[in-house]
Amino acid sequence: MGIVSVSMPEDLLKKIDELVEVHDYSGRSEVFREAGRKLIREFQDQSLENRELIAIVTALFPYDSRAVETKMTELRHTHADAVRSNSHSCICDDRGCVETFIIEGDLTDVSEFVRDVEATNEDVQVEYSLFPVDSIQQPTL
Ligand SMILES: [Zn+2]
Structure with a gap:
């Protein structure tokens, strides 16, 4: 698994940490992996335009x-x-x-x-x- 360093505003990081706590994620990395998967899924949806x-x-x-x-x-x-x-x-x-x-x-x-x-x-x-x-x-x- 690759390791990345990400910079982000403190208030966003605080909200991420709240997600970890409230929703029982194993840590920040798990939240970012899930967010990435959801974003990829949203973009893939664009390839579904004009299709039944x-x-x-x-x-x-x-x-x-x-x-x-x-x-x-x-x-x-x-x-x-x-x-x-x-x-x-x-x-x-x-x-x-x-x-x-x-x-x-x-x-x-x-x-x-x-x-x-x-x-x-x-x-x-x-x-x-x-x-x-x-x-x-x-x-x-
Ligand atoms: Zn019922």
């Missing part, structure tokens, strides 16, 4: 959050053109719920959907994966 995409969007939220579940239903309807499927799963012992959406559209469609899910409220954690439709391999038989 499939996205798997997952939202995790507290059990029996009626307002969140109502919002998930609204999103399914307002993005009906892009939503290919949607499912709800309750985590055992009422520890939470998972809403999964399969979205088909261009990068704008997917970004708008993800942003709307993220905007539900601060209780909702959102993750997504993207696959360009043109990357699907044709059968060799």
Whole structure:
């Protein structure tokens, strides 16, 4: 593994150290590695422009959050053109719920959907994966 020296403002470094403490990172290096990976992923997203995409969007939220579940239903309807499927799963012992959406559209469609899910409220954690439709391999038989 390479070692680098980075200069940065004291207030930014202080916030990084708070992340290490609050989110239980092994140290500053782990925070910088994760930030780098996220940045690379964001730039890679630019290569997805003008391509048809499939996205798997997952939202995790507290059990029996009626307002969140109502919002998930609204999103399914307002993005009906892009939503290919949607499912709800309750985590055992009422520890939470998972809403999964399969979205088909261009990068704008997917970004708008993800942003709307993220905007539900601060209780909702959102993750997504993207696959360009043109990357699907044709059968060799
Ligand atoms: Zn549930």
